[in-house]
């Protein structure tokens with residue numbers, strides 16, 4: 513196998529000098545396989561630094577231009593958790609590759625952990641060629657991440673926002689961001705709908721930040737929180753003495769947003785009489801302060817949002833149809849958190865860092881069971897509920913790792929029980945993989961080990977899609 517690497521390495525280096533790459537190998541174990549790792553990796557141009565704990569890892573990362581960390585994950589998940597949080601926060605572009613025992617990766621909680629933090633993993637015992645490719649790909653990805661980070665920070669400077677503003681790499685959130693960026697190129701009204709806590713206000717801000725109006729005000733008005741008697745003056749302002757208590761002139765929210773974006777949040781709660789004035793403003797582009805008949809031109813981009821069904825409000829006579837058609841030009845529906853796949857984990861990790869920094873507390877890590885619980889829950893309160901649960905967990909938990917109970921999941925979530933057929937299938941796959949790994953893919957020996965014929969062995973290999981040489 514080492515010859516194969518040497519040949520691959522030679523082919524790769526033909527015609528140009530390869531630079532040596534820095535690899536950190538992290539292992540908490542005494543009986544580690546560090547020597548093997550160092551020998552294999554150095555044969556394809558990696559300089560390996562062996563570290564045994566998080567402090568050593570941090571020092572090594574500080575002093576060398578490292579792009580890849582290889583971690584031995586055997587019995588290390590709980591120790592590694594805290595270390596990963598600290599390190600990925602500080603060095604987000606460094607890519608992690610794990611060394612894993614084959615049977616461990618089959619557990620859903622372990623899989624969630626791997627999926628959250630690791631670029632790739634290799635099964636033990638070490639297969640040099642597999643390691644060669646994993647580390648190589650991880651290095652390339654880290655390099656791309658470095659280049660991308662440089663561009664993003666330049667964009668952030670010009671656009672006033674970075675992509676982190678509306679977190680989530682699920683396809684559905686990518687589509688949401690793409691729509692918002694497209695909408696940002698014009699001034700048409702946008703109506704954002706979606707369940708509570710899905711980020712409707714955040715989406716409106718994102719739109720504003722990506723538009724030409726980004727250096728002008730973004731004003732959000734919660735129409736549901738305005739008292740009926742004051743809603744008119746809040747929106748359009750008033751002149752001194754316009755009514756009892758109006759001791760001085762006040763600029764309304766619409767006027768304050770001149771040149772920028774006005775977000776009319778919870779638009780469905782706007783009283784009918786104010787709906788008329790708003791409609792007039794939308795049609796004519798002018799406002800009149802309460803107590804004045806002078807028309808003031810105001811140029812704002814309107815983004816309205818609601819979690820109620822406006823069509824139904826129109827049908828029930830609680831919302832003016834003409835206003836509805838004025839607002840409902842471009843549409844955006846914010847998806848529930850439960851439909852965003854692994855975004856929940858991405859968001860959770862982001863909030864853990866953010867709240868720890870805000871509250872001056874140490875950065876904690878989500879244990880694998882907590883990651884699984886986050887993914888299994890239905891999130892009726894969406895992102896806001898996730899934030900609240902995490903905030904409470906960070907404040908209340910004394911442990912380094914946040915568990916399902918800290919997130920108040922004790923009775924709410926349990927891992928779904930597999931059917932007997934699924935369980936049998938998984939056990940079969942596990943036994944098969946172990947036998948093949950142990951015998952270095954020798955079908956005859958593996959069949960003997962499992963007490964079955966070669967024919968059955970081939971049938972099972974085909975059934976589980978495991979190709980044997």
Ligand SMILES: Nc1ncnc2c1ncn2[C@@H]1O[C@H](COP(=O)(O)OP(=O)(O)OP(=O)(O)O)[C@@H](O)[C@H]1O
Pocket residue numbers: 676677678679680706707708709710711712713714715819846859895896899
């Ligand atoms: N994709 C996201 N990335 C980061 N933070 C988010 C995201 N979506 C929502 N949030 C955060 O979640 C909280 C709720 O978001 P927001 O207020 O925009 O939701 P909403 O849909 O307007 O809720 P409501 O219907 O209750 O008014 C905010 O603190 C926001 O910063």
Ligand SMILES: [Mg+2]
Pocket residue numbers: 712713777
């Ligand atoms: Mg809102």
